[in-house]
Amino acid sequence: MFNSRVYPILVPLQSALVLCMDVGFSMSNSSPGEESPFDLSKKVIQKFVQRQVFAETKDEVALVLFGTDATKNPLEQDEQYQNIVVHRHLMVPDFDLLEEIEHQIQPEGQQADWLDALVVCMDLLQKETQGKKCDRLNIVLLTDLCTQVSPDKLEVIIENLKQAEITLQFFLPFPVEDAEEGHGDGEQRDPGHPGAGKGLSREQQSGLEMVKHIMLSLDEEDGLNEVYTFRNAIEQLRMFKRIERRPMAWPCQLTVGSSLSIRIVGYKAVTEEKLKKMWITVDAQSNQREDVKKETVYCLDDDNETEVQKEDIIQGFRYGSDIVPFSKVDQEQMKYKHDGKSFAVLGFTKQNLVLRHQFMGSQVVKIFPPKDDEHAGVALSALIRALDELKMVAIVRYAYDRRSNPQVGAAFPCIKQTYECLIYVQLPFMEDLRPFAFPSLENNKKICPSETQLSAVDSFIDSMMLEEKDENGELIDLLKPHHIPNPAFQRHFQCLHHRAVNPGAPLPPLEPWLQAKLDRPEVIKERCQASLEEIKRKFPLTEVEKKKKLKTSAQIFGKDSKEASAEKGKEDEAEEEYNLADIAEGSVTSVGSVDPARDFRTLLKQKSLPFGEACQQLTHRIEQLLSNKNTQYYMKSITCIQAFKEQSVKMANADLYNSYLQSLKRSIPSRGLEVFWDLLVQDGVTLISSEEVSGSLISKNEANEFLKAEEIKQEAAAPQAEDTGDVDDLLDMM
Structure with a gap:
């Protein structure tokens, strides 16, 4: 029977988000040796905008500041909605916004009602998303809740948030859990907790009650999960966001022999992620591309350096002492020509005969039936289930299109609760395998290790194993690769951001959290010390002085x-x-x-x-x-x-x-x-x-x-x- 399947979404909808940041004078207050709430909230929006810029998303972001000395928003009238500025309207974030956050956003000397700022954000979202297809409207409000707020319009605001389907997130300098424990004026929180210091003021307690009321009204069960602290947000946002790519459908025919053909659609499930480097050459002084003019001239390797036109040049390959000319016509004739895209089954084999180290290529393709073809779904489902029951794979010939060279690969059956598919992985041709044979090291008595030396190395390897036992005695992994971002990407984006906002400053060092991710776990460092000392004793190093060769x-x-x-x-x-x-x-x-x-x-x-x-x-x-x-x-x-x-x-x-x-x-x-x-x-x-x-x-x-x-005399004779x-x-x- 044909089962319903989950297919990749081809056209992702964009989301619209407003960052609403408190820059009032109370945000600059902090205990000695601690960062102020203003500095922490500025880091939060910096990290968020960085992730959006480098992830190349189409989501639009706006920035609203409250507590400013000036007032600039569409709702300002009759002394209402004062000290609130719409700093940037909804648009795709870019390096200009990062530079503005770095240099233009500074603490100011006023206070503003954060509920008024929330209303300005709601108005901006509703007006500037009209006619746009947005899958999510979101407001992020960063404040210390130190201002006196009037609760008169609270229920109206909550109702409008529900009707407009706007989600809300709060970022505060203190966690909600601490406030629920009843800290009042003068009481001290746990000094080891982020944001520890003085207890909450009356304004903060009142504001926190309103925050909890709003969030629980929007979502009774998980509303408070959308209230974060500045430090937790910085920790979660420090990794740059992975670049999201839209999967493109690849329609084709799966053929088995000459009589069986099934319509299929392929999607890239895994592919190598590459940085988008749009490097251009610019003038070092003006940083302008137009100031650099390129001109390429081809010359003969003779005394006069005779200029040759580009049309008179072809490629040549050195073969020994000769140069073999090879024109574009020759290259076209040499190319392998085939009938175009193909996914033809050449045969079947046991899964255990296709070894993991034989996997090649930089991508994995998932094969589904077309969404509107029930007959293809039934046929492909039968093939997938037969392969799964017999523990076999299909060996297929894969060609993406007429311009690409064909590959040979294996199609594995994959059966999940919500879908079934074939997973294609490229396999090597005979010429791709390189079986190297090396002589045994044991034949050389001079370097053959003793039993005690082998035992020392074995214990060292055991001490470096990246696993340990948990409380229940079960082995757990110390290193979690899925939680470690690509350090090359992280460093690249860090340097790009720094250079964009600080053009003249030297590049910063590697961020401490990333350095810690790349270092050995402390448990491993301690565990392997004894084994290392044993290896030093068993494999002593002595300096060998070469004797001077005497004359025989x-x-x-x-x-x-x-x-x-x-x-x-x-x-x-x-x-x-x-x-x-x-x-x-x-x-x-x-x-x-x-x-x-x-x-x-x-x-x-x-x-x-x-x-x-x-x-x-x-x-x-x-x-x-x-x-x-x-x-x-x-x-x-x-x-x-x-x-x-x-x-x-x-x-x-x-x-x-x-x-x-x-x-x-x-x-x-x-x-x-x-x-x-x-x-x-x-x-x-x-x-x-x-x-x-x-x-x-x-x-x-x-x-x-x-x-x-x-000195050779030159004579006027023929050479x-x-x-x-x-x-x-x-x-x-x-």
């Missing part, structure tokens, strides 16, 4: 280079330290093109290739890099040459390196690599001298002179063809 006998007396290399290798192996990066990079079999210097060092460390063959592979990569006349490739080549020299010194074999560098220098003019040679000279990469390797035939002076540029014979001969020799 081979370097002093000129022993056979192979024997010296073998001894050197044993010494390096003994001093080799454990490195997680070496394990992760796996086995290197040749000098690659991504990081040839690292591959060269790894090959020599693993001793998987003879030194001469590894050098040949490295110089081959250097020649490939130098064929791309680009600074980026030049720097990569220099890194390779530095690695070549470093390893040659370690192996006490300078011949191959010196021969290659000398032949490379001879080929510089004919190959046009002067820029590369200048970079090499700047880095001071020269030949290996006999002081570095005893078998070298190059003296210290010759190595220093090697980098000095040779010779590129000659890399010396380099090729050297590669053949190696």
Whole structure:
């Protein structure tokens, strides 16, 4: 049987709200060391308007002040409704209102009847909402109730509030509960309670009785729940409001094979929330967008910087040393083309085979039948209930429209008391999975932990568990993610508001309440101290001083280079330290093109290739890099040459390196690599001298002179063809 369902509301109605704030002289009175009621009430309306501005709602807000020196409202006549000002009429709140609250609203020197201010707010709401579709009319009144109020019009006001369906909220500097306990003049309230201090005056007691009468007349059961204290309101309003988005309907056909088709409508249930950053470039002095003019010019990379028109430019992708042109026509032809929106069932599988870590994408879509199609509702309900009974999911092909690429995903059955639906979650393709395999850490005896060390870490993990037992012995969570706002959003909005109202001041620090939310709970801090001390004892840290490398006998007396290399290798192996990066990079079999210097060092460390063959592979990569006349490739080549020299010194074999560098220098003019040679000279990469390797035939002076540029006589002859014979001969020799 077709069940009734709850569908998302597509067109939310706006609400209208009037903030009515007391700015009379009594609001500035406070006990020493406490904030005045005026400061607290100003914070309340600031926080509320901030939330409305950053939530980008269409709700309209007005601001009425009473207790002002001036009078400006539509009802002022015959000395009535005095000292009441309509500061701002109903409109969507913006940064201008925030700036006015910050700088223009100040304590004033008069007192006004808060019932008169309430009547002005009611009149403003009724007149300025005519012709508008508002789902809620609300008045928020912030006062300390210190003024004498005439109750003559009280019943008329209550009746008008009911007829106009206006809801009312009061914000006071003291809680209603304290007043109900019978505090009179001179009596002291609990000093730990917010708003503690002197007892209520006669005016406040009388005003509070009227407040309770109004609220209970409007709502007998929950009327007093709409009376708040300033401090409680600030605590509840300190988090910025979540941006509300209107769900858009996505009509489509759910197909199972070629013969079964069901009309459906999809709504985004969960999606990634992103900040609306409308950054624009403005002049730093005038802050005006019009003062900044942008002009883009395309030029060739030649001596004259020849200008090129935008129409003559296409995209190009680097493939090795070549540039592959790729025009917009090519891009359009490359795009995957399909028939448009789709929600086709490809098959079914068990729910336990679709693992949680395989969920992808940034959204979850709920699938309902159309509201006016009972047959589609019956068919979709049957599919949902069948999937639920069999504990299965549908694997579907999802395409939002013709322009988007299709996805593969899982449609889970969801049955609630008020509705049924399918919940779609994107799944990965084969190429999206990255199965990484890492060697076991237990194979290295040098770092294998002992049983006592493992036990210490286990106890530390247990002490950091974010749960504790309550009074009934049941485990409760210490960290409640649903109660923690996104700190990036909160900080962003805090800084935006501060910069809007204080353009020249530095940004404020992170708000204390948000910092407290991000810190570890105090219970966890205390609980893990003992475990941390145990870990310090079980895993002592000692500073390791590297010993200076002494010259070997081979370097002093000129022993056979192979024997010296073998001894050197044993010494390096003994001093080799454990490195997680070496394990992760796996086995290197040749000098690659991504990081040839690292591959060269790894090959020599693993001793998987003879030194001469590894050098040949490295110089081959250097020649490939130098064929791309680009600074980026030049720097990569220099890194390779530095690695070549470093390893040659370690192996006490300078011949191959010196021969290659000398032949490379001879080929510089004919190959046009002067820029590369200048970079090499700047880095001071020269030949290996006999002081570095005893078998070298190059003296210290010759190595220093090697980098000095040779004066080449320019002859008026035709340029010779590129000659890399010396380099090729050297590669053949190696």
